[in-house]
Amino acid sequence: MNNFEFYNPVKILFGEGQIENISKELAPYKTILLTYGGGSIKRNGVYEKVMSALKGKTIIEFGGIEPNPRYETLIKAVELARQTNVDFILAVGGGSVIDGSKFIAAAIPFNDEPWNIVSKGIKVEKAIPLGTVLTLPATGSEMNAGAVISRFETKEKFAFGSPAVFPKFSVLDPTVTYSLPQRQVVNGIVDAFAHVLEQYLTYPVNAHIQDRFAEGILKTLIEVGPKTLKNSNDYELRANFMWSCTMALNGLIATGVPTDWATHMIGHELTALFGLDHAVTLAIVYPALLKIVFEEKKEKLRQYAIRVWEFPDEEIAALKAIDRTEQFFRELGIKTRLPEHRISFEDIKPIIDRFAKRGWKLGENKSITSDVVEQILKKALEEYQ
Amino acid sequence: MNNFEFYNPVKILFGEGQIENISKELAPYKTILLTYGGGSIKRNGVYEKVMSALKGKTIIEFGGIEPNPRYETLIKAVELARQTNVDFILAVGGGSVIDGSKFIAAAIPFNDEPWNIVSKGIKVEKAIPLGTVLTLPATGSEMNAGAVISRFETKEKFAFGSPAVFPKFSVLDPTVTYSLPQRQVVNGIVDAFAHVLEQYLTYPVNAHIQDRFAEGILKTLIEVGPKTLKNSNDYELRANFMWSCTMALNGLIATGVPTDWATHMIGHELTALFGLDHAVTLAIVYPALLKIVFEEKKEKLRQYAIRVWEFPDEEIAALKAIDRTEQFFRELGIKTRLPEHRISFEDIKPIIDRFAKRGWKLGENKSITSDVVEQILKKALEEYQ
The missing domain is CATH 3.40.50.1970 (Rossmann fold)
Structure with missing residues (x-):
């Protein structure tokens, strides 16, 4: 820790x-x-x-x-x-x-x-x-x-x-929150989920409590998220959804662990340039990023697969967890690929240029340069199958 | 909630x-x-x-x-x-x-x-x-x-x-904490464990985050507790033990849920009258109390059995969890029955009298009167088998 x-x-x-x-x-x-x-x-x-x-x-x-x-x-x-x-x-x-x-x-x-x-x-x-x-x-x-x-x-x-x-x-x-439009509730679920991932899916540092708390928030969002979309006036579901979102980004699960935030930084550019909802940008970037920097994150991805998604403990679990995460976002009704938002490779070039000009190195290992951002966005340009 | x-x-x-x-x-x-x-x-x-x-x-x-x-x-x-x-x-x-x-x-x-x-x-x-x-x-x-x-x-x-x-x-x-005597570390593990139970083992109120966090602290104490006793200079183990104890009683897992604290109240009397370590009193009272007020707590006990001890989901799981908890305390080296501390029924009579005189009704349901305290202490007078 x-x-x-x-x-x-x-x-x-x-x-x-x-x-x-x-x-x-x-x-x-x-x-x-x-x-x-x-x-x-x-x-x-x-x-x-x-x-x-x-x-x-x-x-x-x-x-x-x-x-x-x-x-x-x-x-x-x-x-x-x-x-x-x-x-x-x-x-x-x-x-x-x-x-x-x-x-x-x-x-x-x-x-x-x-x-x-x-x-x-x-x-x-x-x-x-x-x-x-x-x-x-x-x-x-x-x-x-x-x-x-x-x-x-x-x-x-x-x-x-x-x-x-x-x-x-x-x-x-x-x-x-009973009267919120569905789209805003979906965005809230995805936003909170991504906040937890940014602080959890990095590399292990023996932070048991922080990992368990992060996993607890993710499991709660998975349990109550889809239900609260269908039952907007159910107090208990809304209460758990609300407290999950607050606990996801109040500093507690970030204590003593490395954090990533590259998905947010890349997502912010998609919002700034194309006006996409913040949560939508996270749902687009996250699955792509996890595939590109898989090697750096594979230990925690496997833990995430086993503890959050309850997959069997096997080599392939880490990869399956990425697909399951994207599927979760899609089940909530979010389009997770850039072409679904009519964004092409030409459109995203200015983002890559911006990161190149700033010289930023993102992620918990400072390994996400503008070249890696380009790979991530290209991955998000692939059609969903 | x-x-x-x-x-x-x-x-x-x-x-x-x-x-x-x-x-x-x-x-x-x-x-x-x-x-x-x-x-x-x-x-x-x-x-x-x-x-x-x-x-x-x-x-x-x-x-x-x-x-x-x-x-x-x-x-x-x-x-x-x-x-x-x-x-x-x-x-x-x-x-x-x-x-x-x-x-x-x-x-x-x-x-x-x-x-x-x-x-x-x-x-x-x-x-x-x-x-x-x-x-x-x-x-x-x-x-x-x-x-x-x-x-x-x-x-x-x-x-x-x-x-x-x-x-x-x-x-x-x-x-x-490296130089702490073993006995104090044992007491710390049991004290923190009991703190979590007091806020968790009551009745369900749909508090997903609080339950998951409580379970996360319990699992961490189970994982690192015995190990840190054997490796007193292992930084990571001590760090996780230390942060567990703090998170166990900083108000967070008590938010929005009923709390019990009867074990602490009864334990305080055992300390006041016989000078037993605080944690030792908790390890004596808790298993006995859980058996006596089993019906009130059985839903959460079953959840505790499944999620914390990873027992199969069956009727008997709740009862097994009580025995497993006592066994955990004993594996740490604590004697969990009153006769092991040379305390007899005659000795505990003043405690029952005190509770009777105060007229206190303890526990999350205010059901633990002096009569129930007597049953609990009698249960703790039985020999461990």
């Missing part, structure tokens, strides 16, 4: 009816910036519950944070918050609203050009405190200190992180 | 060499109360490493905190700390030193009789900040907000808890 530091001070309020308890958490604050996305919270009753819990506060609303939240949008919220002396940000939405709100929180007291926080990876020391009411389980942003921000102008998508943007609290009420 | 609140702000510094990093964490503090136990830290090099990391601070030493830390001892530290204006407590030791230090931290600013914190279960709002360097993996106290304190005079042993006594940081360096 590698040395590690683990710190996660986010308070979780989990369960039906927890939204009303945010009023206690917000007692020290006066002026709340209420951030949200396209307005679904006004149709499903969440907005009213939140407003009722915010009674007595000055509320500044900022809606319209888009999926893959854009710098160009967020910077308007930063200006608004600075003008109105906001002292708390309440993000009501999914990963995009929460990620965007983390950027707003960090940018408000930042004395330089805020885009530098993202593009130069500056570790901000200060941020306006924020809390969240999660409406879409997927990214884990509600219980971590990271965020991914896009810039429309330059078609860029970058991650940033700082302990200053840990939410003070996050409300996870499974009932608010 | 039940509604829950989860909050755990303890920063973990895990791995070899992490003791030196406490100097960073202690930057804001001037006068450190350094608490420890019988002085083993002066023989195994930990004391020197800690002193070197504390360079430049005023250090007030308070050694001699005993196993099952006593109010009578701790109150002396409280007086010393008040006189010397201590602004941070660094607990270097196992669960007893850490638990005792939590009491000291809470008692220093407490305006009433400090024993009331424990005996009346007062939720203190304020405490002197504390950090820990863990030397004995077992209780999980390094990453939770609870403590158990004894009063020698009255032979009482009570738990208390408050978010104010969460350690600011805890150092977990597996190498400091």
Whole structure:
């Protein structure tokens, strides 16, 4: 096991009816910036519950944070918050609203050009405190200190992180997910599944607890994912789906182990260039990547095959696990090959060029150069059989 | 899954060499109360490493905190700390030193009789900040907000808890455990195992993640426990043992599920009256309790049998799991029956009387009255075959 530091001070309020308890958490604050996305919270009753819990506060609303939240949008919220002396940000939405709100929180007291926080990876020391009411389980942003921000102008998508943007609290009420479109639930399942794989499918370092926890989250997603798609109002299924997504990326299963994240980095480019849903890009890249860097990952792939998919312990298990993973994504309704999204080799050339220019070496072994990215994307160009 | 609140702000510094990093964490503090136990830290090099990391601070030493830390001892530290204006407590030791230090931290600013914190279960709002360097993996106290304190005079042993006594940081360096006596390592394995069972072996509430995590900790303790006893200097084994103990009682696997704790409550009395090691009392009470309240727990016992012990899925699996658990404790070298500790029915009568007088109803179903305690202790009086 590698040395590690683990710190996660986010308070979780989990369960039906927890939204009303945010009023206690917000007692020290006066002026709340209420951030949200396209307005679904006004149709499903969440907005009213939140407003009722915010009674007595000055509320500044900022809606319209888009999926893959854009710098160009967020910077308007930063200006608004600075003008109105906001002292708390309440993000009501999914990963995009929460990620965007983390950027707003960090940018408000930042004395330089805020885009530098993202593009130069500056570790901000200060941020306006924020809390969240999660409406879409997927990214884990509600219980971590990271965020991914896009810039429309330059078609860029970058991650940033700082302990200053840990939410003070996050409300996870499974009932608010009942009205989610199927596509978003599918994306959530795949996103959380891929988050676990990025921290688990590397090489073994004798981290028993971390492996068992990772396997436990994967097994839970396999058990409840397809069922919760079919039974959107089943509380128990939604509760387990929601808690799985949070546990998948709150730092716990990353303690003391190598992590990969190459699939995410390559996927971000597919989103930036072609507008594919984040989860769809992961479902496309992951099976291809696992085949290309098979040798580096084969020990953990075999463990994954045996413990998660319950395959017999044999040489071929590792390969079978890759196919089973892709099949799982497809059974959820995701198209896992680039041609199915009408993307050709010509289309992906700019991605390879970008990685070549940046000179990045991705993956737990820093072995994924632009050449390997090209092999991975070519593999994803093959027809599914 | 039940509604829950989860909050755990303890920063973990895990791995070899992490003791030196406490100097960073202690930057804001001037006068450190350094608490420890019988002085083993002066023989195994930990004391020197800690002193070197504390360079430049005023250090007030308070050694001699005993196993099952006593109010009578701790109150002396409280007086010393008040006189010397201590602004941070660094607990270097196992669960007893850490638990005792939590009491000291809470008692220093407490305006009433400090024993009331424990005996009346007062939720203190304020405490002197504390950090820990863990030397004995077992209780999980390094990453939770609870403590158990004894009063020698009255032979009482009570738990208390408050978010104010969460350690600011805890150092977990597996190498400091190399010199532990076997008996303490055995106790640690059994203690952590029992902690997980208290939160897992109740009745099912569809908490997939919590169940999988609990099972993962149990499996890890089964895998690494016996091996680390035989290979005390194997870093990987000690690291996994150490992290298992911490994860067993940091609140995570208790989220959203019923918990039991009857075995602990009954065990505390065996320690208070006969001076048995805490873990030994758990190994005596648990198998007996599981047989007596079998019907209430049989669903989870069956799941435990199948997933943790990998028994075939059959009616008898649940019963077999109880025997296998007792056998596991015995293989570690613990005597699991009262007569093996020369305790007779006459001896345990005062315990039954105590529970009868208190009128407590223990367990996840509040079904364990003093009558049931009597049945459990009688079961533990039977000879092991």
